[in-house]
Structure formats: structure tokens, C-alpha cells
Amino acid sequence: MxxxxxxxxxxxxxxxxxxxxxxxxxxxxxxxxxxxxxxxxxxxxxxxxxxxxxxxxxxxxxxxxxxxxxxxxxxxxxxxxxxxxxxxxxxxxxxxxxxxxxxxxxxxxxxxxxxxxxxxxxxxxxxxxxxxxxxxxxxxxxxxxxDTGFFHTMSKAAVTYAIDTEVAEKYGVRRYGFHGTSHQYVSEQVAKVLDRPLADVNTIVLHLGNGASASAVRGGVAVETSMGLTPLEGLVMGTRPGDIDPGALLHLGRAAGMDVPQLDELLNQRSGLKGLSGGNDFRELTLKVAAGDERAKLAYDVYTHRLRKYVGAYLAVLGRVDAIAFTAGVGENAASIRADSLSGLEPLGIEIDIAANDQRSSEARIISTPGSRTKVLVVPTNEELAIAKAAWKFV
Missing domain, CATH: 3.30.420.40 (ATPase, nucleotide binding domain)
Structure with a gap:
């Protein structure tokens, strides 16, 4: 067979x-x-x-x-x-x-x-x-x-935008969330690494690639995520801005005469790290930062500031956080991002082990100190394996 x-x-x-x-x-x-x-x-x-x-x-x-x-x-x-x-x-x-x-x-x-x-x-x-x-x-x-499937469990309060109800229902305006296959897989792997039942583990998952998203997962069930109606909301990404005041788009429409296609192109292709620094390759960004490029340094700082803000928000959403997991291309490979986005959070029980964080590995691993109340992990995502297992059920 x-x-x-x-x-x-x-x-x-x-x-x-x-x-x-x-x-x-x-x-x-x-x-x-x-x-x-x-x-x-x-x-x-x-x-x-x-x-x-x-x-x-x-x-x-x-x-x-x-x-x-x-x-x-x-x-x-x-x-x-x-x-x-x-x-x-x-x-x-x-x-x-x-x-x-x-x-x-x-x-x-x-x-x-x-x-x-x-x-x-x-x-x-x-x-x-x-x-x-x-x-x-x-x-x-x-x-x-x-990608949206894992976040189907989120509450009405978490998925509902505060706009006219009839308009929202007619046009499907609500939070959906993305990268769900990765968030689900990584949260399950965290429980395995910690050797605890999935139902007992609360995790913040940070999926950081060209697209980036955060999620709060309580006992294997998604309760909050950073992306919304589209993959534009939330964290700073390669070419997408993440959170932005909707009024800024209205302002650009009025003051700059930008129409919907132009705004679409701005938000999807000329924002994020590329809009701030001129490029969306994180490896090139870090080289520019090391060389003293001010635009690259600002892009890096905006990126880590937004990450830290979402970690703080999800600490409040979950109440108790057992683990923070970094995954995807940037999350798995950029040690500086992991360290800088969580630095100063020791009073909240989050302590990174610098030596463990700097060590490169293709295996899931803990990079926090033994005394850290919240464990910090690097967990390579495997969306393909999760998709393969789902497809096999139809054979």
C-alpha cells in the first residue's frame, strides 16, 4: 500500500x-x-x-x-x-x-x-x-x-472587532488568525519537551518568519492570536506593518490620494522591515545593524518592542505562562531577537540563559535558566508533518 x-x-x-x-x-x-x-x-x-x-x-x-x-x-x-x-x-x-x-x-x-x-x-x-x-x-x-483552523476555538470576545455588528456580519469582519498549523504543532511539542500533559501547559508561541504571529495557547487550545481578519495585523513582519492605526489609512487616502490598490500594495509589500530599512531579509538586517545603519537599528528596535508588548499582553491573557516558544526562520535562528525581546523581564519570572540561547541546534530545546519560572524554548516548527498527518486521515 x-x-x-x-x-x-x-x-x-x-x-x-x-x-x-x-x-x-x-x-x-x-x-x-x-x-x-x-x-x-x-x-x-x-x-x-x-x-x-x-x-x-x-x-x-x-x-x-x-x-x-x-x-x-x-x-x-x-x-x-x-x-x-x-x-x-x-x-x-x-x-x-x-x-x-x-x-x-x-x-x-x-x-x-x-x-x-x-x-x-x-x-x-x-x-x-x-x-x-x-x-x-x-x-x-x-x-x-x-492556517486559520487552530484559532476556531477562540472566544467571541477574542474574535470580535468593535464595529457595527451588521456590517461585520455581512462582510465577515472578525479575527481569524494565521499560522495555526505551526502554533498548534509547536504548543504540542512544548508539552513533550517539558514532559507534561498538554492540557496542563499554557504557552505563548512566537512564530517569527517573513510573516510573524503570536498566540496564547491554554492547555493546547488557542485563546488569542495577533493576526486578525487578514495576515496584516499584529507583529512587525518582513513586508507587512502589523498593528497600525486604521486612521493612518484614512489619512493617506485623503492627504496623499492613495486608493485601495495603492494602500494594499503599501501594507503588503512596502511596510514592515522592508519599509523601515529597505530590505526584508533578517540576516541582512542584522549585518546592517552591526555596521551602524540607523534605519536598520530602528527597524530592529521596532520589531523587538512589538514582540515584547505582545508577550506582556499574553501574560495577562493567560494569567499563568509555563512556556514561551520561539519558532520559524527568525525565531529559530536569531538568538539576538530572543534575548532582546525578553530582556528585562526577570521580575516576571522570565530568564534567558545566554550560553544556551547562543547555541545553535536543529532540536527543540530549553534556553532559559534553571530558575526561570517560565521556560523559554526554541522549537523548530514542522507544519509539513502536521499537514501530512491531517491528509493521511483521508487515505
Whole structure:
């Protein structure tokens, strides 16, 4: 019997993919397609411990997916012969309709496309990933796993915006939250690392990548999160601003004559770290900070200030916090961000061990001092494994 699941995570500017055995929790092959639409794109593919690379133009997501599939065959594992039983797709916005893993049908695709107004950087490439995979594997179950799903448990008080009720209900204006698959996976891993029942652990999860979000998770159940109706709200991100006074947009409309498409482009592509410093690569930002670049230093300070503010807010929401977990590209690799965002919080029982924090590892680990009441962890996220397990249930 076929026992593998191909997971396609077709994101806003990159594509991650993995071929997994969900029962053994083993990765057979994996890859990352980056710099889509730029002059020079890059693919890194791993199979049997060997890394293969492609360097060249990747004009769009469809081309990137076809190149990724070709990498499998070129490295000795044609996907048609790999024993794939299902394909799992990460979908960013499920609206109020989708919160459980869902078998993808034409009607489901149409609804995901309709929700693209709420996630314009993400849902369109998600659909491209589905269509390309369905064309290649039309007879396999394709399963959508929604970023918004984990936050379906939040209370009415947590998801409701204080605007006219009839307008909000008519247009679906409420908090949905995103990165849910990652927040769920990481909160579960925290309980394992601490060797405690999940139901007894309260965790603040900080998912810090090009997109960034925070969540408050009580006993494995999400009670609050930083992203809202769209993936724009909350923490400072690579190209998105996070929290901003809505009046600023009204002001720009009146004073600068900016229309909705221009504001959309400003908020989604020219804000965040890129808007503040000129670039959204965190590695480049830290190099600029070290070189004394004032714009980069301000961007870094704004980033850490916002992080600290959300940690404080979620300490109040949860009442008791057993763990703070950093995850995703920046959260897992930027030791300075972890240290600077939590520095000075020792009176609240949060103490980072500097040596442990500076140590690099691909394993989940505790980086707080033995005396810290709240444990601080670095937990590599594995959204692909979580998606594969969800897709396997449809086999």
C-alpha cells in the first residue's frame, strides 16, 4: 500500500515541499523554492542526505512547482513511482467555512479563491499549488489544511472587532488568525519537551518568519492570536506593518490620494522591515545593524518592542505562562531577537540563559535558566508533518 504524503506549501514568495511517511514521521525528500519572480531564483532539494540545487529564472509559482517536481526525477525518485497516497496543501485563509482539514473539490477551490481578498499574498499561490498538483495527480485525494483552523476555538470576545455588528456580519469582519498549523504543532511539542500533559501547559508561541504571529495557547487550545481578519495585523513582519492605526489609512487616502490598490500594495509589500530599512531579509538586517545603519537599528528596535508588548499582553491573557516558544526562520535562528525581546523581564519570572540561547541546534530545546519560572524554548516548527498527518486521515 502507498504510504507517503506529498505536502505542498505554496507561499507568498517561496514554495516549501516535503515527501513524508506520516506514520513514521520520516522525511523522504524535501525542498525549498525561493526568490520566485526575481532575476535569479533558487531551489534546494534534499534526498537521501544529498543536496541538489537549481539556480536560474523562476518566473512564477507554477514554474517553480514544475521545476521542483523535476528535481525529484533528476535525483532518482520520480514522484509517480514514489508511493504517494495523498497530497496535503497548506491554505492560509479558510474564512468561517473551513477550519478542519478538508478534501479539495472544485467548490472548495472556488471558496479559497473568493477568500483571496482577505489573504492576497497567500491564497492565490495556494490555489496554484493545488491546480498544478491535481493536474499531475488527478486520482489522489488532495487535502487542504487551513492556517486559520487552530484559532476556531477562540472566544467571541477574542474574535470580535468593535464595529457595527451588521456590517461585520455581512462582510465577515472578525479575527481569524494565521499560522495555526505551526502554533498548534509547536504548543504540542512544548508539552513533550517539558514532559507534561498538554492540557496542563499554557504557552505563548512566537512564530517569527517573513510573516510573524503570536498566540496564547491554554492547555493546547488557542485563546488569542495577533493576526486578525487578514495576515496584516499584529507583529512587525518582513513586508507587512502589523498593528497600525486604521486612521493612518484614512489619512493617506485623503492627504496623499492613495486608493485601495495603492494602500494594499503599501501594507503588503512596502511596510514592515522592508519599509523601515529597505530590505526584508533578517540576516541582512542584522549585518546592517552591526555596521551602524540607523534605519536598520530602528527597524530592529521596532520589531523587538512589538514582540515584547505582545508577550506582556499574553501574560495577562493567560494569567499563568509555563512556556514561551520561539519558532520559524527568525525565531529559530536569531538568538539576538530572543534575548532582546525578553530582556528585562526577570521580575516576571522570565530568564534567558545566554550560553544556551547562543547555541545553535536543529532540536527543540530549553534556553532559559534553571530558575526561570517560565521556560523559554526554541522549537523548530514542522507544519509539513502536521499537514501530512491531517491528509493521511483521508487515505
Amino acid at each position: 502507498s504510504k507517503l504524503v506529498l505536502v505542498v506549501n505554496s507561499g507568498s514568495s517561496s514554495i516549501k515541499y516535503q515527501l513524508l511517511d506520516p506514520n513514521a514521521e520520516a522525511v523522504v525528500a524535501s525542498g525549498l523554492v525561493e526568490q520566485i519572480g526575481e532575476v535569479e531564483g533558487h531551489i534546494e532539494h534534499k534526498y537521501r542526505g544529498v543536496k541538489s540545487e537549481f539556480q536560474g529564472p523562476i518566473p512564477d509559482h507554477e514554474a517553480g512547482l514544475h521545476l521542483a517536481y523535476r528535481m525529484f526525477a533528476d535525483t532518482g525518485l520520480a514522484l509517480e513511482d514514489a508511493g504517494i497516497a495523498a497530497i496535503g496543501h497548506r491554505i492560509v485563509h479558510g474564512g468561517e467555512v473551513f477550519y478542519d482539514p478538508t478534501l479539495i473539490t472544485p467548490e472548495v477551490i472556488a471558496e479559497i479563491e473568493r477568500l483571496a481578498d482577505l489573504a492576497p499574498l497567500h491564497n492565490p499561490p495556494n490555489v496554484i499549488g493545488i491546480r498544478v498538483a491535481q493536474a499531475r495527480f488527478p486520482d489522489l485525494p488532495h487535502v487542504g489544511v487551513f
